[in-house]
Amino acid sequence: MTEYPLLPVPNPGLDKRPKGGGGGGKIQTPPRARQRERLGPTFQRLRDVFDQNHDPVSLREDPLGIAPERALVFEVAGSIGDFNAALGRINGRLDFLADEELILDPDEDFGVLETRKGRAPGIRDDKPVAGRLYMAMPDTQALRHLLSLWRRYEAGQDAPRGFASWFDVFDHLHKLRAWGPEDRIPDETIAYLREELAAHDADAIVRVEVELWYEGTRVRRTEAQAGFGRAVAAADGVIVDQAEIGEIGYMGRLVDLPAAEVQRLINREDVSLAICDEVMMVRPQSTVEFPVAAEPLDEALPEPPGLERRLPPIAALFDAMPVQNHALLAGRLVLDDPDDFDPMSVVAERKHGTEMASLILHGDRNLGEEPLSRPVYFRPVLYAPGDGGNERPLRDRLLLDLIYRAVLRMKAGDAEGEATAPGVFIVNLSLGDRNRPFAGPMSPWGRLLDYLADRFGILFLVSAGNVTEPLAVRNFVGLIDFENASAEEREAAILRALAEQQAVRTLLSPAESLNAVTVGAWHEDGVPPMNGAAVFSPFADEPGPNISSALGLGHRKVVKPDIFMPGGRELVRVAAHGASGISLRLVPPGRLYGLRCAMPDAGGDLTREGLSSGTSAATALATRAAHRIFDALSDPDNGNLLEGVDPAFYGVIVKAMLVHRAQWGSIGRLLDQTWQPQGQGTHVVRRDGIARLLGYGRPAVHETMECAANRATMIGYGEIPAGEQAALYRIPLPPSLERVREPRALTVSLAWFSPVNVRHQAYRRAKLEVAPDNPETRFGVARLAWQPSDKSVPRGSLFHVRYAGERAVAFVDGNTLALRVFCREQGGALDQSIRYGFAVTIEAGEAVRVYEEVRQGLGIRPRP
DSSP: OOSSOOEEOOOOEEEEOOSOOOOOOEEEOOOHHHHHHHHHHHHHHHHHHHHTTOOGGGGGGSTTSOOTTSOEEEEEESOOTTHHHHHHTSSSOEEEEEEEEEEEOOOSSOEEEEOOTTSOTTEEEOSOEEEEEEEEEEOHHHHHHHHHHHHHHHTTOOOOTTOHHHHHHHHHEEEEEEOOHHHHSOHHHHHHHHHHHHHSOTTOEEEEEEEEOOOSSHHHHHHHHHHHHHHHHHTTOEEEEEEEEGGGTEEEEEEEEEHHHHHHHHTTOSOTTTSOTTEEEEEEOOOBOOOOOOOBOSSOOOOOOOOSSOOOOOEEEEEEOOOTTSTTTTTTEEEOOTTOHHHHSOGGGOOHHHHHHHHHHHOOGGGOOOOOSSOEEEEEEEBOOSSSSOOBOOTTSOHHHHHHHHHHHHHTOBTTBSOSOTTOOEEEEOOOBTTOBOOSSOOHHHHHHHHHHHHHTOEEEEEOOBOOSOEEETTOSSHHHHHHSOHHHHHHHHHHHHHHTGGGSBOBTTTTOSSSEEEEEESOOSSOOOOOSSOBOSOSSSOOBOTTBOBOOOGGGOOOSOEEEEOOOOOEEEEEOTTSOEEEEEOOOTTTSOEEEEOOOTTOOTTOEEEEOSHHHHHHHHHHHHHHHHHHHHOGGGTOTTTTOOGGGHHHHHHHHHHHTEEOTHHHHHHHHHOOOTTOOOHHHHHHHHHHHHTTOEEOHHHHSOOBTTEEEEEEEEEEOSSSEEEEEEEEOOGGGTTSOOOEEEEEEEEEOOOBOTTSTTOBOEEEEEEESOHHHHTSOEEOSSSSOTTTGGGSSEEEEEEEEOOOOOOOTTTEEEEEEEEEEOSSOOOSOEEEEEEEEEEEOTTSOHHHHHHHHHTOOOOO
């Protein structure tokens, strides 16, 4: 029996949403006469076609032209409040397609106006100009209307009623152009195509993944598919697989192209696919790559006891085909293999799925934890081909579509029958697309997970990805200089190197997903620490993120990774880097570090174990933690807070609890002291930079699952509509902390799954926040500096804030602190209430009876 069970939050009342929100920097834009000079030729060229009664479609022949039904790109300095609404006012069809973040170099026309305190307003700053790139598809009537608005703008006239937003667009317009070959075939795709041609002969067939523009009507989508089919045929290509997921605006094709056509794409010649209006992007086929597997260990640990009773699974693992009869997995997996990955997979090479399943079920076996009480639903999406290479997805299938159909089968059923695991609400997806590092726009993978999380209430746990390239460290002249440095000096230099190289060590999609919890790898495991002459640990004292763990932030600067979990005490080797400097190379786990788990064996030994590491292993432990949190919330001896709760709330409650005890700790202070962003930057820039490395930090999961004498954790949930309404919670405060100088802390976590609008620049449709009522004067605590900034926290679907202090204050409102949960609408109309999970912890020094006083304040009787 738990001595200090978890507590419920008091029932909320209704109140008004707090005032506030908005703000932003000012952008210097050119005067109207200068915009007429800069952009006039582009508009004039289009106007000439109409004035001369030429067929506007003839502009298609010129890749630099602007033609109806060709995607237009508006490059805007700053952003337009609701660009989608502006498009809707245009006569004709001007369909919004997508938008991306844009960074512009300052020039004589565009720049950032300095507004910092102590400086005169209106002074130019040299920092880059943040902007947005909007894409829309017009028809002839829409282009005519757009031209008429530009004619009035350049003539110095006022905007017609209802069209002021378009004059704002013209004021901030950096460039207007067509979506052309360089957009459709980005540099990373060119590099991939070159590698493929170099690795094969002249008659090779190269497979690419193509994403088409998702048109607004079925008729236009059918026309687009036909147009794309003709372009593929003209290139002597073959469409291998196709998928359409309307809810996320996705039309994908898997296409085989002959080498000659691939070379023309590399050259960006005006060939069929390069100028095909229906094509949004050509990319390498999605694939998955895992770190090198460890060697099996010789010594064996006792096998865990079997499951006492067969409860339905609540957690699922989508991964490579496992060794389902391994001693640690037998009877603990509900295997669903409709695609027959089992006969395709060589048992001795079923590595990743076996390791991940073991870690979810048993944790790091070196720590001797109890196995989970329920089996795990396992859906294979990769197979082990037996050639000594990586486990991989099916070559002739779009992996995105396979994941989509797997979730539908699990939660809603398919043509073969009813839902295979309707009770699952936690899904482990440790599959990062090696060919799609996150670069700003939300990937189709990310959009899919966000949609499925909202539709089914699924908490997706996604790995951040592993960066296996060496890390260059510039603070040392050479090897001798590095060896002579202290452990603290090395650590500081390594953290600076990570911060400086964050642009090339980014997340692997779908880790940018808004609604998922993205997991990074922390320098931690159950193997005794060791250093040697040839290898060493990057950290001097307290652990931090492994240097191979991919860095955030996510889409629209959302805090990512959300949390870090143990991913092995990763060791590195030092090597010379160029004429001066050093680089750090990862040492495979072997027997030196890692998380102990089940592994396959070439000789058929079904008890073999080894050491695994990386963000996949960390995500497996996060999935296990989520399961254990659910078990703790369901435990009659621990408050049984989920009794009678609609299962639709399980995902958001567990999501809030998973992050609730996360914090930066000493590694955050060290980063704050040793790393300065370029140009010093603002408080927000600095905190964003540190959040790229640390997210919300490493959660103390064991503290989440129960309270202590000096710590009370309260759990709640609810629904909130967008608007002025707020849910008002009055949290009881411990009377022992009133009017005394005693250290105390307050932690507040709020989680939800936001619906998304893939055709709106905001993307997220529901922005929730939780606001304590004057915590400094009502409870004597202030917001801690060692966490993501107050601007960063509200960007995602997790709101996690920590306060601390020791100020003596008088309590008011019946010894309670008011907390308001509210929802703002973003990304278009929000026609639904949003489910949320909510956790609050009050703690103080060991001598303060926080738990008993909060329990009494809640009116809960002590247990006998």
